[in-house]
Amino acid sequence: MKVSLFVLTLWCVTIHGLLYPEESETRQIRSLDGLWEFRLDEAGVGKTEQWFAKPHLPSPTILMPVPASYNDITQNITIHQHIGMVWYARDFFFHNTAPRWVLRFQAAHYEANVWVNGQSAVDHSGGHLPFEVDITRFISSSASYSKVRIVVAVNNTLTSTTLPPGYLHIYNPTYRVLETPFDFFNYAGIDRSVILYSTSNNYIQDITIDTDSIDFDSQHVATSAVLSYSVTIGGTTHQTNTLRLIIELFDAQDILVVNNTDSQSRLIVNKPNLWEPCGMNHTHPCTEESYLYTLKVTLYDDASPMNILDIYRIPHVGIRTIRLTDSKFLVNERPFYFHGANAHEDSDIRGKGFDRVILAKHFNLYGWLHGNAFRTSHYPYADEFYAMANRFGIAIIGETPAVGLKKDQFVSQATLDHHKQVVTEMISRDRNHPSVLMWSLANEPESGDPEAKGYFSALA
Known part of the structure; x- marks a missing residue:
């Protein structure tokens, strides 16, 4: 029997998170979305010929919007059906006014290699989850303005050890078929x-x-x-004994509720307003927003003349508990029934490209359906979906991209290691969202296979 395997958010994991880029008094944010240089690499020669070091990608190139899946942007069937490497590139100038700069990709499917100014910066395997790299060392620290060239190679080839898995059949150099155990298009x-x-x-x-x-x-x-909270400080340039923190919790009216100065401690909130899924006990209609607090963390350096080094806010702190009994799923000690549907991020032309228009439509459809939950079938969705779910009280079952696993995967240490990494990245990204009530380890695995028990036991 094929089932989806779920894990409650009661896990306790020790991993460094990927905080969503939030602008603040100390942080600058610049979007690099737009039209990038793009071309296929049908012969797979781009790395050998060092396209990443050239001032322009070799012709023929086209302009490709980012973010977007490339498959449906053109009228070219070769691009739509392409299996293998593609290349993106863009140049930009920026005002070099900060000591540290981080380049973040919210997702690229499936394997990505990134170069900054001709130098290898970061590699990442697996779609649907963010990755980032400190690029300070690749840019000029002496100039007020810096020119940066980013080149990205993305490979959509799936193998027996990727998530989801796939099987590539090469019949001749120009005819390839990717066999997949899932029923949705492999947008890339x-x-x-x-x-x-x-x-x-x-x-x-x-x-x-x-x-x-x-x-x-x-x-x-x-x-x-x-x-309970925990704050981790990164960086090594100052004496840590001069650093201090202030942690502040603000209510929805931006009034300070409670604060602390420890890096790891507890906050006691009197008469709290609770986060709960919409429609629960008829106290929170799905047309109203859920109650969210804001956590503000400020990092000071008493040895620095500027004093304030960093400020970061989590704008979606929801106070809620979850608990299981033998027969009930309890949110805030009240029974909760998941009433909703699965979904996909796919849309016309964009493929799996993130689009706020589609995001808004998605949640309006959920309101029309009177749904209170969805499963992110069959992969982690964009961060912005979770932020919207926090606001509107939609419960989430967050799912890994492990679709259609069978014996080939259950006996593969490489698959297991990658699966663990994906679960780690997913929890690291999503654990602070009150809307996330469970995580799904896999969709429709061949769980009756004798090897499946050991595989999933190792994950959980």
């Missing part, structure tokens, strides 16, 4: 935004916040809540 390319952002040399690297407990009175009104 830089399908989410590319972002450049700045930080100080010492910066807020990671934040985790969760609800430990909520106390209720006899009428089930929340009287207090305990939140």
Whole structure:
């Protein structure tokens, strides 16, 4: 029997997060979305010929929008059906006013190699999840303005050890067929935004916040809540004994509720407003926004004349608990029934390219359906989906891209290692979203296979 395997968000993992790029008093953000140089690499010679070091990609090139899957942008069937490497490139100038610059790709499908000013910067395997790299060392620190050239090679070839898996059949140099165990198109390319952002040399690297407990009175009104948090500082240029933190929690009216100065501690909130899925107990209609707090973390350096080094805010802190009994799924100690549908990010022309128009339509459809939950079938969705779900009280079952796993994968250590990495990246990105109530490890695996138990036991 084929089933989807789910894991509750009760996991405790020790991993560094990928904080979503948020602009603040100390952080600059620049979108690199737009039209990029693009070409196929049907012969697979781009790396050998060092296209990444050239001032322009070799012709023939076209302009390709980012973010977007490249498959449906043109009327060229060869591009639509392409299996293998494609290349993107763009130049830009920026005002070099910060000590540290980070280049972030919200996602690229499937394997990406990135060069900055002709130098290898970062490689990433797996679509649907972000990756980033500190590019400070690749740019001129002496100039007020810097010119940067980014070149990206993206390979959509799936193998028995990728997630999802695939099997490439090469009949001749110009005829290839990718056999896949799933029923959706293998859209590819830089399908989410590319972002450049700045930080100080010492910066807020990671934040985790969760609800430990909520106390209720006899009428089930929340009287207090305990939140646990942890802040990780990155960077090594200053003496750490001069660094200090202030952690502040603000309500929806931007009024300070509670603060702390420890890097890891608890916050006690009196008379908290709770986050809950819409329509739950008829107290939160799906036409209204859910209650969200904002966590502000400020990093100071008492030895620095500027004093404030970094400020980062999480704008979607939801106070809520989840618990299972033998027969019920409880949110804030009340029974919750998942009522919704699966979805895909696919849309006309864009493929899996992120688009806020499609995002808004997606959530309006959910409101029309009176849904309160969805599963991100069959891969992690864009960060912005989760932010919208936080606001409108839509519960999420976040899913890995592990579709159609069978014995080939269950006996493969390479697949297992990659699967662990994907789960780690997914949890690292999504763990602070109150909307995420569960994670799905796989969709429709051959779970009856004798090797499946050991494989999934190793994941969980």
